[in-house]
Amino acid sequence: MVATRWGLATVERRSTTEHVLSELRAAIIDGRIGPRAPLREVALADAFGTGRSAIREALSALQQEGLVVSERNRGTWVRELSCDDVVDVYRAREAIETAAVAAALERSSYDLSLLRAALHELRTVCDRDGMRSPSQALIAADIDFHRTLVALAESQRLSRAHEPLAAEAQMLLNWHPVYSGSDYVDDHQQLLDAFEGGDAVAAVREHLRLSERLIVAVVETYSSRLRVVDDGAATATTEEADR
Amino acid sequence: MVATRWGLATVERRSTTEHVLSELRAAIIDGRIGPRAPLREVALADAFGTGRSAIREALSALQQEGLVVSERNRGTWVRELSCDDVVDVYRAREAIETAAVAAALERSSYDLSLLRAALHELRTVCDRDGMRSPSQALIAADIDFHRTLVALAESQRLSRAHEPLAAEAQMLLNWHPVYSGSDYVDDHQQLLDAFEGGDAVAAVREHLRLSERLIVAVVETYSSRLRVVDDGAATATTEEADR
DNA sequence: CGGTTGTAGGTTGTCGACAATCGAGGGAGG
DNA sequence: CCTCCCTCGATTGTCGACAACCTACAACCG
Numbered sequence A, B: 001m002v003a004t005r006w007g008l009a010t011v012e013r014r015s016t017t018e019h020v021l022s023e024l025r026a027a028i029i030d031g032r033i034g035p036r037a038p039l040r041e042v043a044l045a046d047a048f049g050t051g052r053s054a055i056r057e058a059l060s061a062l063q064q065e066g067l068v069v070s071e072r073n074r075g076t077w078v079r080e081l082s083c084d085d086v087v088d089v090y091r092a093r094e095a096i097e098t099a100a101v102a103a104a105l106e107r108s109s110y111d112l113s114l115l116r117a118a119l120h121e122l123r124t125v126c127d128r129d130g131m132r133s134p135s136q137a138l139i140a141a142d143i144d145f146h147r148t149l150v151a152l153a154e155s156q157r158l159s160r161a162h163e164p165l166a167a168e169a170q171m172l173l174n175w176h177p178v179y180s181g182s183d184y185v186d187d188h189q190q191l192l193d194a195f196e197g198g199d200a201v202a203a204v205r206e207h208l209r210l211s212e213r214l215i216v217a218v219v220e221t222y223s224s225r226l227r228v229v230d231d232g233a234a235t236a237t238t239e240e241a242d243r
Numbered sequence C: 001c002g003g004t005t006g007t008a009g010g011t012t013g014t015c016g017a018c019a020a021t022c023g024a025g026g027g028a029g030g
Numbered sequence D: 001c002c003t004c005c006c007t008c009g010a011t012t013g014t015c016g017a018c019a020a021c022c023t024a025c026a027a028c029c030g
Helices: A016-029 A041-048 A052-065 A083-107 A113-129 A136-151 A156-175 A181-197 A200-228 A230-242 B016-029 B041-048 B052-065 B083-107 B113-129 B136-151 B156-175 B181-197 B200-228 B230-242
Strands: A068-071 A075-078 B068-071 B075-078
Touching: A016 A041, A016 A052, A016 A156, A041 A052, A052 A068, A052 A156, A052 B052, A083 A136, A083 A156, A083 A200, A083 B083, A083 B156, A113 A136, A113 A181, A136 A156, A136 A181, A156 A200, A156 B083, A156 B156, A181 A200, B016 B041, B016 B052, B016 B156, B041 B052, B052 B068, B052 B156, B083 B136, B083 B156, B083 B200, B113 B136, B113 B181, B136 B156, B136 B181, B156 B200, B181 B200
Parallel strands: none
Antiparallel strands: A068 A075, B068 B075
């Protein structure tokens, strides 16, 4: 290999579509685009400086991931998640994450160091950003911990199945701040401990059910609030995202 | 609702892309297209009588589902599943299906009639097609039974997560015939019985592990056979699928 | 003859134009 | 005032043309 001998990195070659896709996905998940915001093809094409094809492909991918909804000849919007959706996301997460942990435990040779690293990252971000309302980075670290958890099962397809759920959960947390920073670290520390001297499966289940309850409570109040000022809020998020 | 009052069905309006997508997916899953077969955009566009856009969108959707692979500027092919893939598919199925059953049991109010219907369909198809090598219809009924199983959890997202695994499993069974017809019915009857007086979760786990072993054995011999006559077999399947 | 470079053929990547479709709003009729 | 119809603007659906790219093979050089 000449490239390795000369220490040359292979040039990163991403297609336009991939670039648009990851950019849009990140913006939605981080909450920079906000629920119900319209995703117009021509506007996005202008913004990214590409043709509509790339945008269309990215949008249809996002639709498959469940992050946006689109209606024929009417357009695409960032999906708004209802209370029922929150419950469904967490039920599905519970199913997949507990199954993944069970599979990892069954094999009895799993690598906890990755999990420890994820926890360490969580702690670092928490220390940096303080105890106030959780930052995007903290939420991302939270979700990454759970990704790592699923990865313990060492099943490519299980991780793939988990991915859209992780994205939706991250989106939810960014729209509806719940935890305080310290809770994040403590909860996940407990989770890690359960691997060493406890019932990890049950710990994961409890962790998720607790989170579900917290978020449902917040989303319920949010939805009722939204229902009152419906149009106002909708257009507000629209303009903000259209910028 | 006037439509419901008059018993009128809403006219089915499928976009070109959806049509192409479902057609291609069915062809791949049923084994009519075969592994490694190339999926050329222009050829498919001519065949379907559409432009390339519809084909491209359908292909990228199939890629997300994991049914095809494509390389930049080189094209798209039906994905060939290795032994490791078989194991991964069945591990992931085990995780999701057992979790789904556990979730259904936990709620303690689940509707077994759908499952009975699926079993009945399985039996009907088996009687019609005889005991010889399982037909496409029988395999489809098998997989439908498992879809119904997951649906017991009544989680939209869990079913969505299961869907690509179901598709890959069906594809595998069609490429590598394993069971005889009667085995199909008996095995799934046992599964249903376990809901009424046994450990359904364990039953599903055992069922899937048995299937995995059987298929792995077949795929192993198939791959080694393929490795000998590699080029010949590859071009053969190519031409057959190109027809 | 080994290895490199140029070239040709075929496939996908990207784009802009035009058609199909939808919803909003105005105007006529009751 | 209400209802229906029609038109209009906006958005997506579809298509074909052209560019970028990759592979294989031929030509070339040492």
